[in-house]
Amino acid sequence: MTRQDWNRDPAADTQVVVLMGGLGTRLGLTDRPKAMADINGRPFFDYELMLLKRWGFWRFLFLVGHQADQIEEYYGDGSGQGLEIRYSRDGRTQLGTGGALKKAEAMLDEHFILLYGDSFMDMDYRELVYRSRLEREAGKAGVMAVLKNEGRYDTSNVIFRDGTLFLYDKAERSADMQYIDYGVSMLSKEVLAGIEPGKPCDLSEVLTALSKAGKLAGQEVCKRFYEIGSPASRDEFAAYAKQRFCRANRALFLDRDGVINEFCFHEETEQLDSPFTKEEFRYREDVISTLKAVSDMGYLLFIVTNQPAAAKGKVSLKALYDLNTWMARDLQEKGIRVEASSLCPHHPAGDRRTQAPFLIRRCGCRKPKAGLITDILKIYNIDMEHSWMAGDSYTDVLAGKRAGLKTALLGEYKCDVCHRLEGNRPDRVLKDIRELEGILREDT
Structure with missing residues (x-):
């Protein structure tokens, strides 16, 4: 076979x-x-x-x-x-x-x-x-x-x-x-x-x-x-x-960089990029209090993030996974239960410097494709009518729309974002994650 x-x-x-x-x-x-x-x-x-x-x-x-x-x-x-x-x-x-x-x-x-x-x-x-x-x-x-x-x-x-x-x-x-x-x-x-x-x-x-x-x-x-x-x-x-598979649960899917944590300036590339170590990782303002409030409302929390740095040769794949695990455990220790922190490590072009060439491929999980979300939907009973995808990029909105979720764009609605959305407007445009708590309360 x-x-x-x-x-x-x-x-x-x-x-x-x-x-x-x-x-x-x-x-x-x-x-x-x-x-x-x-x-x-x-x-x-x-x-x-x-x-x-x-x-x-x-x-x-x-x-x-x-x-x-x-x-x-x-x-x-x-x-x-x-x-x-x-x-x-x-x-x-x-x-x-x-x-x-x-x-x-x-x-x-x-x-x-x-x-x-x-x-x-x-x-x-x-x-x-x-x-x-x-x-x-x-x-x-x-x-x-x-x-x-x-x-x-x-x-x-x-x-x-x-x-x-x-x-x-x-x-x-x-x-x-x-x-x-x-x-x-x-x-x-x-x-x-x-x-x-x-x-x-x-x-x-x-x-x-x-x-x-x-x-x-x-x-x-x-x-x-x-x-x-x-x-x-x-x-x-x-x-x-019975609670996970039989009862329909409300869920919040979140992008990571720029939503959960700040971007990091890397001296070697002189560019803002994702953090690659826990020492570089900084939570954005009001993230912890907001996630606690959303979790207390009964929402399941999922983080879905593109992380192509290993495919591009910027960092090892082990470092990416180690940071992802550290973040999930750190949130857990802060009283926030994240059901899954799923990352897509692939990139279609990659870079010859990569230590993991098997990451260079087209995949179904890299946003704006919906695979990171739809794979989670296969193993949870999610109340789609009252569940959201929130992120700071057009890729998050498109992925959420394609998965059948309501969507929230965090940050300014710029013209280049409008063009890339291909007419798929987010359900809400919010200044930052603090406003997300209020939107979810309205939807309960």
């Missing part, structure tokens, strides 16, 4: 491997495997699959064991959903996560995403694929997504500082471990070399050895994960899923 869609990111062709062998003993499941637990009338894994499809992934390998027939009967070969799904069975002996992966070795790509079928993990999967490309050049064999946990959701098991993963160890914990394995990694097939075929093995042991050898990188994520290891955690996720 092959695909060719010039609007789709090539990262979508990455193989996704899913560990689906959970028994569900603590849930009292006897008639179905854990990944098939009923959540609001749907199998649990349907929700995670929705996220993965949002990123365009279509090639799946399910590692199945307990009551595998139910999983295969429900999902089939995936063709009904435009997917390709293959299966690898444990057989009569439970092989553990590492053993199951080793058994499927012949079916694995050289590089693949690995995740658990009994967890819900909402993260930027394209960032994981892109980071993995860069880290492989630095000699890493894998990238593990990690969350600053501080003991909240389970026992922390990762030492991660300043963007570097120093240790992952579930067996021997230490006070330095403030982060936790998120449940998603991108691995190279070479990590299986030390696993004996047909023998039970826990993958965590392999990943611990990788981290100690300095061959495991980390990607920080900011949104919590959900798992269904107990009736309480199952009920917690069911309540979350």
Whole structure:
């Protein structure tokens, strides 16, 4: 099965491997495997699959064991959903996560995403694929997504500082471990070399050895994960899923540079541009108070931003992603929950100086195209009649219009903006973000 869609990111062709062998003993499941637990009338894994499809992934390998027939009967070969799904069975002996992966070795790509079928993990999967490309050049064999946990959701098991993963160890914990394995990694097939075929093995042991050898990188994520290891955690996720997927939520989509933060003067180019480090990042006046007020009104907050600097060779892609993560975490610490901060790192022309030539391409996510917004709409139930896109450029207005949102232009309505809007007038023209709060109150 092959695909060719010039609007789709090539990262979508990455193989996704899913560990689906959970028994569900603590849930009292006897008639179905854990990944098939009923959540609001749907199998649990349907929700995670929705996220993965949002990123365009279509090639799946399910590692199945307990009551595998139910999983295969429900999902089939995936063709009904435009997917390709293959299966690898444990057989009569439970092989553990590492053993199951080793058994499927012949079916694995050289590089693949690995995740658990009994967890819900909402993260930027394209960032994981892109980071993995860069880290492989630095000699890493894998990238593990990690969350600053501080003991909240389970026992922390990762030492991660300043963007570097120093240790992952579930067996021997230490006070330095403030982060936790998120449940998603991108691995190279070479990590299986030390696993004996047909023998039970826990993958965590392999990943611990990788981290100690300095061959495991980390990607920080900011949104919590959900798992269904107990009736309480199952009920917690069911309540979350009902609010997110069943109830229509009002949302505010915001551009970043010039709206959330100030532009930055770069000495080397003698130009105003996006900030590339947290030291250069400055919030615009009244942004924090406005976002808090809008969030208190019940609006979901999304940031959607073009960030082509890495494609143009001005900065590394890692620096762009690190700043994006820092901003999301900083807003979180200021009491503002951002559902997603999505960036488009592509540019159609780019520059020969880029360290990441795979970013030079035409895409469906660069505003004024609507992909950054419409991809989010696939995984949230949004009240389109009362949701807005706000930005300081004609690209924001056009992207919002194309996605079906109301639009607000922040700043002066200049003639060049009028021309580029091609007759698509914004619903409101506002002086600055302070006026946005009042407009949203009128719309509630």
